[in-house]
Amino acid sequence: MPAITVRAFRRSDRDQLTSLVNSHAQAALPGASISVNTVLSRIEHEPAEFIVGPWVRERLTLIAEQRGRIAAAAHLVRYDDSTDVGPELRDSGELRWLLHWPDASHWPDAHLAGRAVADAATAVMRSWSVRAVLADFALPAPGLTGVADQWPHVARLLDALGFESRSSEQVLLADVADLPGDARGDLTIMRTLGECGTRFSAVAGDRELGCLEIDTTIAGPGQVTGPAGWADVGNLHVARDSRMQGVGSTLLAAGAQWLRLARVDRLLAYTEPEEPDLVAFLQRCGFRIMTTCRRAWVQARDVSPNLS
Numbered sequence: 001m002p003a004i005t006v007r008a009f010r011r012s013d014r015d016q017l018t019s020l021v022n023s024h025a026q027a028a029l030p031g032a033s034i035s036v037n038t039v040l041s042r043i044e045h046e047p048a049e050f051i052v053g054p055w056v057r058e059r060l061t062l063i064a065e066q067r068g069r070i071a072a073a074a075h076l077v078r079y080d081d082s083t084d085v086g087p088e089l090r091d092s093g094e095l096r097w098l099l100h101w102p103d104a105s106h107w108p109d110a111h112l113a114g115r116a117v118a119d120a121a122t123a124v125m126r127s128w129s130v131r132a133v134l135a136d137f138a139l140p141a142p143g144l145t146g147v148a149d150q151w152p153h154v155a156r157l158l159d160a161l162g163f164e165s166r167s168s169e170q171v172l173l174a175d176v177a178d179l180p181g182d183a184r185g186d187l188t189i190m191r192t193l194g195e196c197g198t199r200f201s202a203v204a205g206d207r208e209l210g211c212l213e214i215d216t217t218i219a220g221p222g223q224v225t226g227p228a229g230w231a232d233v234g235n236l237h238v239a240r241d242s243r244m245q246g247v248g249s250t251l252l253a254a255g256a257q258w259l260r261l262a263r264v265d266r267l268l269a270y271t272e273p274e275e276p277d278l279v280a281f282l283q284r285c286g287f288r289i290m291t292t293c294r295r296a297w298v299q300a301r302d303v304s305p306n307l308s
Contacts, residue, residue, distance in 0.1 A: 004113050006120045009061035009073070014040055016070035017063070024099050025141035028148035028291045029173060031266070032141050032230075042140035043075055055085040060124060064100070064117035071113035072100030074121040078128050093125030095135035095297075102153040114157050122161065122299070135163055135297035142218050142230045143171050143268040146293030158297055165294035170279065172269045178286035179256035179267065180249040187247070189254045196234025200254045202247050210238035212251035216264055229264035236269070236278075252285050 009017070018036045025032040043061045046053050057080040064072035074095060081091035098121065100114030101107065125133050135158060137146050146169065147155050158165075183189075187209070190201040197215030201208050213235035238247045259267060269287055271279050279289070 003066070004071070004116045005065045006116050007063055007065065009043065009063050011040070013063055013070055017073055020070060020073055020099050020101070021097075021140060023101075024148075024151060024154075025139060025144060027150040028293075029141070029143055029171070029268075030290075032143070034141050038140055046138075052086075052089065055079050055089060058128070060121075062117050062120050062124075064113040064120075066110075066113045069101075071107075071110055072098075072117040074098040074117045076121050076125060078125070078130060081131075089134075091131040093128055093130040093133050095121060095133075095137070097137050097139050098135065098154065098157065099139075099151075100153065100157070111153060111157070114153070115160070118157055118161055133299035135299075136295055137293075137297070143173075143232060143270075144293065145169075146295035147297070148291040148293050150291060155294065162299050163297040164300045166296040166298060168273060168292055168294045170271045170273075170289055171291050171293060172271065172279070172282050172287040173290045174267045174269070174282075174285070174287040176256050176259045176265045176267055180253040180285050181256070183250040183253040184246045187250055189250070191254075191258070194235065197231075198258065199235075200251050200258075202238075202251050208239075209242040210236075210247040210251055212236050212248075212255050214255050214259070214267070216259070216262055218268075229259075229262065230266050230268065231259060231262075231264045232268035233270070248281060249285055 014036050018034070018039045021039055022033050025034070043059065056077045058078040061073065061075045063070055075097050077094050077096055079085055079089045079092050079094070098118055100117070101110045103110045122133060139145070147158065147165070186204060188203045190203055192199045192201070194211070194213040196213040197217070198213065200212045202210045212233065214231050215234045216231040218230055218232050236248065236251070259265070269282055271282070
């Protein structure tokens with residue numbers, strides 16, 4: 001077996017690491033491609049995590065190098081044990097992401113590099129004496145939080161390390177050109193700033209029947225490469241007595257018009273397993289299920305390092 005070297009990330013690793021991240025992202029979402037600068041930025045700090053980010057006490061990125069190739073990488077953080085930190089994260093360590101190339105005919109032992117970097121990462125967290133070891137997998141790419149179905153090699157590695165997933169979410173994607181174009185003429189669409197982005201409210205008389213919030217800043221300036229513009233649905237709600245009456249599709253039609261003016265052509269949405277009606281509605285409106293991401297991984301049992 002070719003020697004595997006596990007070490008701390010160096011800036012000279014940036015191109016190969018970005019390729020590793022983008023290859024995983026694109027297996028789950030077509031065209032999801034982030035820049036080298038984004039990868040470097042996210043391993044140094046996470047500007048979008050304005051609540052959780054300040055709770056982080058330490059950050060470390062580990063690389064597994066095999067025959068000159070970056071075959072695996074892990075990014076881990078340690079949360080502070082102060083009372084300012086949320087109780088679910090207080091005094092814990094977290095694998096923010098853990099990726100490795102899958103085995104191939106010309107590289108049949110790639111999984112060993114994944115295991116080597118994973119063992120090194122968990123050993124570091126044990127040395128921190130953290131209360132719990134978590135893995136929520138906030139990959140630095142649009143729409144991907146958790147371990148996507150398209151990464152069975154990563155799921156197998158987490159299983160082998162004693163992790164268990166405690167929640168999941170479906171990720172849906174729509175071409176903005178496929179979103180509804182027809183709208184109810186009796187509804188007034190009001191556009192304001194909402195909690196999760198630009199808010200579109202469907203109003204009849206003095207009553208709001210539903211709202212849609214779209215975040216067009218999910219990638220940040222200069223972070224996503226390629227021609228596609230990305231946004232996601234931050235909030236979608238229709239009053240119960242107004243459902244199945246065209247309110248939701250009217251909101252999406254208004255949002256689609258706005259996105260086209262913004263030169264955004266891809267819209268993400270997220271659903272939980274207990275929301276089949278929402279999934280069916282989104283599919284009728286042009287969304288497709290791209291992946292299911294398993295989230296909230298917790299190391300339920302300790303597994304000693306083992307490269308066999």
